Amino acid sequence: MKRTLFLVLMFLVVSLLSVAKDVKVSSPDGALTVTIGVDGGKAWYQVMRGQERIIDRSPLGFVLGDGDFKDNFKMGKVTRLSLDETWSQPWGEDAQVRNHYNELRVRLQERNGHKRCLDVVFRAFDDGVAFRYEYPRQPGLQDFVIMDEVTQFALPTDAQAWSIPALQAYYEGIYTREPVSKKGNMSGPIALEVNDSLYMAIMEANLTDYSTMNLSHEGTTLKVDLVPWKNGDRVRVGDTRVSPWRAIIIGRKAADILLSRMALNLNDPCKIEDTSWVKPTKYVGIWWAMQKQLWTWAQGDRHGATTANAKRYIDFAARHGFGGVLVEGWNYGWDGDWGRYGDKFNFTQAYPDYDLKGLANYARERGVRIIAHNETGGAAQNYENQMEDAYRLYHSLGINTVKTGYVNPHFYNGELQHSQWGIRHFRKVIETAARYQLMIVNHEGAMPSGIQRTWPNLIGTESMRGQEWNAFDRAGGNPPYHECILPFTRGLGGPMDFTPGIFNYHNDSVPGTRPQTTLAHQLAEYIVIYSPGHMAADQIENYEHQPAFKFIEEVPTNWERTLVPHAAMGKYVVYARQERGTDNWYIGGVTDDQPRDFSLPLDFLTDGTRYQAIVYEDGPDADYRTNPYPMTIRRLEVDRSTVLNLHLASGGGVAIQLLAH
Numbered sequence: 001m002k003r004t005l006f007l008v009l010m011f012l013v014v015s016l017l018s019v020a021k022d023v024k025v026s027s028p029d030g031a032l033t034v035t036i037g038v039d040g041g042k043a044w045y046q047v048m049r050g051q052e053r054i055i056d057r058s059p060l061g062f063v064l065g066d067g068d069f070k071d072n073f074k075m076g077k078v079t080r081l082s083l084d085e086t087w088s089q090p091w092g093e094d095a096q097v098r099n100h101y102n103e104l105r106v107r108l109q110e111r112n113g114h115k116r117c118l119d120v121v122f123r124a125f126d127d128g129v130a131f132r133y134e135y136p137r138q139p140g141l142q143d144f145v146i147m148d149e150v151t152q153f154a155l156p157t158d159a160q161a162w163s164i165p166a167l168q169a170y171y172e173g174i175y176t177r178e179p180v181s182k183k184g185n186m187s188g189p190i191a192l193e194v195n196d197s198l199y200m201a202i203m204e205a206n207l208t209d210y211s212t213m214n215l216s217h218e219g220t221t222l223k224v225d226l227v228p229w230k231n232g233d234r235v236r237v238g239d240t241r242v243s244p245w246r247a248i249i250i251g252r253k254a255a256d257i258l259l260s261r262m263a264l265n266l267n268d269p270c271k272i273e274d275t276s277w278v279k280p281t282k283y284v285g286i287w288w289a290m291q292k293q294l295w296t297w298a299q300g301d302r303h304g305a306t307t308a309n310a311k312r313y314i315d316f317a318a319r320h321g322f323g324g325v326l327v328e329g330w331n332y333g334w335d336g337d338w339g340r341y342g343d344k345f346n347f348t349q350a351y352p353d354y355d356l357k358g359l360a361n362y363a364r365e366r367g368v369r370i371i372a373h374n375e376t377g378g379a380a381q382n383y384e385n386q387m388e389d390a391y392r393l394y395h396s397l398g399i400n401t402v403k404t405g406y407v408n409p410h411f412y413n414g415e416l417q418h419s420q421w422g423i424r425h426f427r428k429v430i431e432t433a434a435r436y437q438l439m440i441v442n443h444e445g446a447m448p449s450g451i452q453r454t455w456p457n458l459i460g461t462e463s464m465r466g467q468e469w470n471a472f473d474r475a476g477g478n479p480p481y482h483e484c485i486l487p488f489t490r491g492l493g494g495p496m497d498f499t500p501g502i503f504n505y506h507n508d509s510v511p512g513t514r515p516q517t518t519l520a521h522q523l524a525e526y527i528v529i530y531s532p533g534h535m536a537a538d539q540i541e542n543y544e545h546q547p548a549f550k551f552i553e554e555v556p557t558n559w560e561r562t563l564v565p566h567a568a569m570g571k572y573v574v575y576a577r578q579e580r581g582t583d584n585w586y587i588g589g590v591t592d593d594q595p596r597d598f599s600l601p602l603d604f605l606t607d608g609t610r611y612q613a614i615v616y617e618d619g620p621d622a623d624y625r626t627n628p629y630p631m632t633i634r635r636l637e638v639d640r641s642t643v644l645n646l647h648l649a650s651g652g653g654v655a656i657q658l659l660a661h
């Protein structure tokens with residue numbers, strides 16, 4: 001009894017003391033509150049939504065090369081700031097983005113010893129909270145090494161988490177759902193289903209000159225686990241004096257997570273002064289036939305990147321309104337074990353059967369641009385050595401996009417792709433490309449963190465299990481629910497070069513492989529998966545005489561506004577997107593292996609305008625396992641009072657054009 005009383009008194013004293021020292025910042029709508037405090041030298045934060053605990057007290061700080069920087073703090077000065085601005089982006093899911101937050105900057109001051117200080121900046125938005133560290137230059141904290149970031153996210157309950165394992169090569173893993181406590185180490189973004197009115201995602205934003213954030217956990221408490229350099233250093237801090245943002249997106253519905261623009265808002269404004277050359281476009285390419293092992297990247301009888309093949313693809317692109325043709329396997333370096341000996345790649349010398357200059361001209365004359373492919377085999381230093389020359393050459397030829405690739409999880413000197421070395425490399429590529437007016441599509445890249453706001457020439461990244469797995473994965477390819485979870489996880493960081501649009505599922509070379517979706521689902525991917533420059537990934541002959549191809553020809557890739565009428569993590573997603581600069585709308589919906597019916601009120605359409613709806617939907621008896629191809633295309637007149645009833649087959653989808661007249 002006495003002991004209990006003592007404990008109760010202790011608790012009261014501690015909480016009174018801490019209440020006196022704690023500082024708070026709330027979201028503009030007042031719903032979310034972050035509290036920051038220091039107890040016994042240790043700094044912590046906590047997030048509440050009204051009375052509901054979102055993140056329990058969680059520590060902040062670091063272990064540095066020369067010792068702890070985490071348990072000797074007192075709170076120093078606190079400054080506040082609020083911002084409500086709307087900015088526009090050259091391409092994106094919305095033309096205008098509102099950036100509205102309250103900020104609290106807390107100085108943590110070491111009480112003794114080095115007496116160094118560390119700033120933590122919190123931003124509370126209506127759709128979540130974020131924070132980052134800043135390291136003011138000072139005696140005792142010049143250039144330094146981070147051995148560990150102690151940041152945690154203590155979840156009050158054992159939420160269901162959607163994630164991929166931390167060391168999955170290139171992030172090309174299948175997202176799975178388990179309680180947090182049952183997970184191994186994870187890569188972000190992770191999506192959380194907490195309860196019927198609480199959905200979350202945890203991710204990093206603006207990953208610049210730092211190493212990637214993975215998450216380990218003890219029970220339901222997640223902890224930042226930074227990808228190390230080879231010698232064990234996690235981050236070497238020099239001129240960049242801020243960490244990436246640690247962002248917690250919070251919504252009442254699953255759809256709220258998809259509509260959050262926090263990741264973009266936490267990145268710096270565009271650094272490219274004149275973005276008029278940043279013009280993403282749909283593309284076709286000499287590619288899927290290699291994935292199906294019909295053609296080769298290397299020289300030989302089945303070499304894909306020949307002048308004749310490229311001309312066919314360019315002609316097709318010009319005929320069907322595609323702005324780009326990707327050509328893989330055009331340059332020297334593919335003839336051996338290229339994933340191992342990437343330093344053999346030459347990025348300016350074409351194979352003898354590929355007329356680099358002639359084809360670039362041939363394309364340009366037809367209003368098409370070649371997308372140059374630069375596979376590095378992970379030999380990133382070899383790439384850096386040639387980058388300026390290669391980009392100068394491409395620019396002079398009118399090539400306006402480069403697809404990069406890194407098939408080897410180790411970079412120069414054995415450093416990991418997602419280490420600080422790798423992150424610096426990926427950024428160097430984007431910035432160098434911008435100087436030569438080149439757009440970048442990055443395969444096997446960093447986990448996107450919203451930097452496309454700052455560098456809109458980064459028009460796409462893979463960093464997920466793309467469609468290609470359906471060509472080579474004998475274990476079954478991507479499960480039908482894959483596209484129902486990608487937007488909630490990987491998609492939060494930036495556009496996905498998923499390469500949709502496979503029409504012919506037949507593959508003799510790698511038996512047992514094929515998309516695990518219906519054909520209508522393949523069309524819906526153009527809307528559900530966001531990219532400003534989608535590919536029509538199949539071999540062009542598979543599109544001839546296919547009525548459904550019209551949808552791919554006509555679907556835009558730049559949007560005015562995005563809505564999400566229906567969504568459940570890993571089960572189904574229905575998007576409605578308004579075409580940029582017009583009154584036309586496009587709807588895309590996908591489901592997992594469960595057939596589903598949706599009722600879709602078109603009340604978002606403009607009042608007084610009538611639309612022609614063209615609905616591409618699963619035909620009778622369509623089923624992704626047994627009967628993937630049947631599709632019905634129906635036309636009807638609609639307006640904002642119409643309610644569409646949509647049926648999606650198992651593994652199915654629906655894609656709709658709403659054309660204003």
Ligand code: NOJ
Pocket residue numbers: 287328375405407443444462468
């Ligand atoms: C993997 C990439 O994801 C794929 O698109 C490319 O074709 C191969 N690497 C070869 O570079």
Ligand code: CA
Pocket residue numbers: 170172443444462
């Ligand atoms: Ca890949």
